[in-house]
Amino acid sequence: MLKIWGRTSSSNVQKPLWFCAEAGIPFERIDAGGQFGRNREPAYLAMNPNGLVPTIDDAGFILWESNAIVRYLASKHAVHDWYPTQLQARALVEQWMDWGTSSLAPALTAAFWGLIRTPQAERDVNAIVASGEKTASLLAMLDRQLAGRDYVCGPAPTLADIALGINTYRWFNLPWEAAGFQRPELPALSAWYERLATRPAYRDAVMIPIT
Template identity: 50%
Template structure:
């Protein structure tokens, strides 16, 4: 059976669990990372030398890097749904996954760590403000894209919406100033109604 290592408070584990649930895959999730530890043990480091979550083991095939895992599960078990059959549609979804990981998510790091995981007296307001401004500017790019479509790739939900949806959940859940993003918010609410997301993306952020 598919095994997934990772705590559900991790945005990267959330992506994988959401994909697993969309695809209705029988699975076992093992708590790891954060207060659960595990990621520094020799057995775990043999699976993922980065000592991070998530990791999966699918019948002996071990994989780390959350977006790579979502792509693998989608291509193997979600052809025509999460994994669009058309190469252009697939590349579109793929492009947004890369954008999420390399352009949007990193901008949120200081805001998230500062506002959610750091006591108020120890926060760095300048770092939080800079992070917030960058994250908000990136969110407006997604807002513009979502103005004329239901999902990021068009009319069908794909793996791209999973990676972006998890990042949007974090962005919208941060206690900070945000520009108005009506299209993004409508898309996010649409995603949050999906049964597969229940219990995976929860508020408040931790």
């Protein structure tokens, strides 16, 4: 059976967990990373030299990078509604996935670390606010993309929603008030987030305490 290494609190691990639940792909999950350790041990590093989670083992085939993992699983199981085969439709899904990793996730990192992983007395409030503002400006782009669409690339969810829905949960649920930052109104983004929140797989994999 497919093995997924990674702690459930990791946003990148949540991508394959959420997608497998949506697609009905059975898997076994092994805790790794954070308080569970294991990801710095030689056996893990032999699979994933980055020492990061997630990593999968699919009958001996090892793969890391969360976006690559969900694309592989969607292709292997022919989940074409989530990962279209039509060239341009697929390219747009990949565009938003890459944007999530290269733009959105880095923008949110300082706020996540500052608000969740740093004791209040040591918080760099300016860095948290700058992170909030940068994230807001990026999510305004996503808000424009979502205007008139139910999901990122059209009327049904795709891997683009998987890649972006994880950090959207954090956007709406980080304790921004602790840094005096107010999230701007982004109506299409809010409507999309509410739509995601009706999906049991999203609720189970993503809508959990942020640690």
